[in-house]
Each structure stands twice: as C-alpha cells, then as structure tokens.
Amino acid sequence: MSSFIEAEEFIRLSSHIPIVDVRSxxxxxxxxxxKAINIPLFSDEQRVVVGIKYKQEGQQAAIITGLELIGSSFADKCxxxxxxxKNKELLIHCWKGGLRSESMAWLFETIGIKTYILKGGYKSYKSYIRKSWETPFKVIVLGGYTGSGKTEILHALQRKNQQIIDLEKLAHHKGSAFGALGQEEQPTNEQFENDLYDVWSLTNHHQYLWLEDESQSIGRVxxxxxxxxxxxxxxxxxxxxSHEIRIHRLVNEYACFNKExxxxxxxxxxxKIGSLLAKNMIETLYKEDFAIVASLLLxxxxxxxxxxxxxxxxKQFQCVTLPNDNADGNALLMMESIKNIG
Structure with missing residues (x-):
C-alpha cells in the first residue's frame, strides 16, 4: 500500500529513490x-478532455472517460x-497529491513496486523550497569587472574543495547582453529555482558558499x-x-561568433551606449578590429x-589585484583573502 509523505521526507528519500512525475x-x-522522470497519466490532449468532462458532468464521468482514454497504455506505463x-521503490507526485498520483501509485503497486506519494503534490514541494530560502547560509560573493575570469576562478575554487554554485551555468546565460551566445535555451524561471534549490540543498550552510556577483535577473530567469x-x-x-588581459579574454571568448x-x-x-557609438562598434567589428570593440564594450x-x-x-568589499590570468593561482589568493572575514 502506498504511503503519503511530507515534502521534506520526499526530498530526503529522492537521494536514493527515483522520482516519477505523473503530470502531463x-x-x-x-x-x-x-532529476524527476515524467510518466504522465494523461497526455496534454487527454488532460484537456478529462478536464472538460469533469466540469460538465462531474468526477465520476471524468474518471470513466480517463480510464477509456488510458486503459490500453497501462502496460507501457508499468x-x-x-x-x-530502484530496489522496487518509486516516489510519485502529481500537482496536488490527488487522483493522478494515487491512480499511478495503485498501478505500480500491482506490479510489486513500493510507492511513496508526495502529500500535497508538486504544489507542496514548491511551497517547501520557497520557505527554505529563509534558512541562513554563509556566502562570499566574487565580484569584478567583465572579463576578469570570475567563472574560471569559481571553478578553480571548487577544485580546491570550496563550495560553489555556478549560477550562470544553471541559468544557461552569462549575465550580460552577450550572455546567451553559445548557450542552451534558458530554463523556465520555475525550473531555474528548482535546479538552484537542488544544488543549494546539498551545501553545508555553516561553511562559506562562493557565488559570482550577479544581478537578480540572469537573462530571462x-x-x-x-x-x-x-x-x-x-x-x-x-x-x-589588467585592462589588457580583460580585452584579450573577451576577444578569445566572443570573436568566434559570427559578426551578424x-x-x-x-x-x-x-x-544605452548611444546609436553613434553602436554604429562605430559594428563597423569596427566587420573590420575585425576585435580588440577595439572589446575595449569600447568594457x-x-x-x-x-x-x-x-x-x-x-x-557597501564593504575587499579588493584583490590579480597578477595574471591563472585561475588556480588566483583561487588561492581568494582563499587567502577570506581569512580576514569573520
């Protein structure tokens, strides 16, 4: 028989039991x-049909219609x-922990899979993670001008056993107007928050977490x-x-994209920069004077x-001058610099 469990327990068990999302x-x-896997009870089209039936004729008629639509697919879902x-166990949820998750849990139980249903469904999960942001956690923000190599230093810190979250990697965007170039399609804002929670929840909140300085909006998320x-x-x-190294970094990073x-x-x-300057920059770009374009953008x-x-x-911050563009060496400087922070 299926067990209903709260969001906190559901998340804890998800470390070793797969999650099945039965929504459309x-x-x-x-x-x-x-990391959830979608095994939908209804397709998008079937969900619309069942919803209309429910509104017009009530729950019983909607259930019968639903069974008529999906009865032949039970074997495939199983x-x-x-x-x-894993170990004949699954975590299951729908939107509010109602008939959809209960129906799929019953189906899976009949073939010997122990199921745990998220009480309150995905809606309760969202409420839980939004409440979780109230938990205090220690942060160090790594800031600096564009082209300073902050992301590379962040990953070098990770190699030295420091806690980091690469927000730009999660967002599929580098933050600037050019940030979408070469990136995958951005996730929805809802998915971005879920993915952020997933990595944040695994960090030790009593130890410093390194984050790159970002605006609240990173592209569309x-x-x-x-x-x-x-x-x-x-x-x-x-x-x-140094300005020269930053120009070199920008040219290496962006000159590979087509001029259009x-x-x-x-x-x-x-x-923001003025139409005349923009026109000049584009003309300079097509002349392949990439260093001049980079300097103007900086x-x-x-x-x-x-x-x-x-x-x-x-308002307080600590300035650290980097001697070169060596990420591993600069990461050591970052680790040394936080010794002065309480």
Whole structure:
C-alpha cells in the first residue's frame, strides 16, 4: 500500500529513490523537481478532455472517460516504471497529491513496486523550497569587472574543495547582453529555482558558499528574492585584472561568433551606449578590429558594474589585484583573502 509523505521526507528519500512525475508533459516542461522522470497519466490532449468532462458532468464521468482514454497504455506505463525503479521503490507526485498520483501509485503497486506519494503534490514541494530560502547560509560573493575570469576562478575554487554554485551555468546565460551566445535555451524561471534549490540543498550552510556577483535577473530567469537578498548582504571580494588581459579574454571568448550575431547584440544595447557609438562598434567589428570593440564594450560594462556595486546593501568589499590570468593561482589568493572575514 502506498504511503503519503511530507515534502521534506520526499526530498530526503529522492537521494536514493527515483522520482516519477505523473503530470502531463506540458506541466512537466514548465517546471519539475530536478532529476524527476515524467510518466504522465494523461497526455496534454487527454488532460484537456478529462478536464472538460469533469466540469460538465462531474468526477465520476471524468474518471470513466480517463480510464477509456488510458486503459490500453497501462502496460507501457508499468514497463517504464520497472525500468526506473530502484530496489522496487518509486516516489510519485502529481500537482496536488490527488487522483493522478494515487491512480499511478495503485498501478505500480500491482506490479510489486513500493510507492511513496508526495502529500500535497508538486504544489507542496514548491511551497517547501520557497520557505527554505529563509534558512541562513554563509556566502562570499566574487565580484569584478567583465572579463576578469570570475567563472574560471569559481571553478578553480571548487577544485580546491570550496563550495560553489555556478549560477550562470544553471541559468544557461552569462549575465550580460552577450550572455546567451553559445548557450542552451534558458530554463523556465520555475525550473531555474528548482535546479538552484537542488544544488543549494546539498551545501553545508555553516561553511562559506562562493557565488559570482550577479544581478537578480540572469537573462530571462530571476534569482529568488531571499536568495538574492543574502547575496546582497554578503561580503564581496572584488578582483582586479589588467585592462589588457580583460580585452584579450573577451576577444578569445566572443570573436568566434559570427559578426551578424554580435552586431545584433550591439544594436540591442544601442539605446544605452548611444546609436553613434553602436554604429562605430559594428563597423569596427566587420573590420575585425576585435580588440577595439572589446575595449569600447568594457568601458560601458565597467560603468554598469560600478552602478550595480553602489546599489549593494553591504557597501564593504575587499579588493584583490590579480597578477595574471591563472585561475588556480588566483583561487588561492581568494582563499587567502577570506581569512580576514569573520
């Protein structure tokens, strides 16, 4: 017989028991528990049909219609479940922990799979993780101008057993106007929050977590308010790298993209940098004077960063001048610098 369990226990068990999300594919695509596998009770079209039947004729008629629609697919759903189950166990949820999850749990139980149903469904999971952001956690923010190699240093810190979360990797976006170039499609905001919770929940909240300085919006996704507030109040280590090295880094990173893509992005920020400068930059781009374009862009982004720094709640920061572009060596400097932070 299936057991109903609370969100906290459901998440704890998910470390070793697979999750099956029985909602429709369109619901799953909007946002789902990280690592969950979709075995929908109804297809998107079937869900619409059953919903209409429920509104017009009530629950009993809707259930009969549902059984007529999916009865022939029970065997396939069971085969999928058997492939996924570990030690003949599965975690199951729908939207609110109602008939859909109970029906699939019953089906899987008949073939010998022990099932645990999320009480309150996916809705309760979302409430749980949003409440979780209230949990205090220690953060160090790694800041600095565009082209300073912050992301590389972040990963070098991870190699040295420091806790990090690469927010840009989760967001599939590097944060700037050029941030979508070369990236996968961004997740929905709901999925981004779920994925962020998944990695954050595995960190030790009593030890420092390194995060790269970001705006609350990273492309189309947005950091949860309480998470961003913690970042905004956290100590900031501001790295400084020579202008020449930063230009070299930007050229290496972006000159590989075609000029049409790059000019489109420049046009998008033309209102901020001025149409005349944008026109000049595009002309320079097509002449392949990439270093000049990078230098002009850095002037714009440096001013933007200074403005964002002025808006931080925690006005104190520690400046660290980097001698070169060696990420591993610079990570050691970061680790040394936090010894002065209480």
């Amino acid at each position: 594919p369109i619901e799953f695509a909007k946002g789902h528990i990280t 085969k999928e479940a058997l492939k996924i189950a 947005r950091l949860p308010d309480l998470f961003f507030e913690t970042m905004n109040n956290a100590p900031l280590i501001r790295i400084q790298l 893509q790059l000019s489109l992005v420049i046009n998008k920020i033309s209102k 002037e714009y982004y440096d001013n933007t960063y200074e403005y964002s720094i002025s808006k931080r709640k925690n």
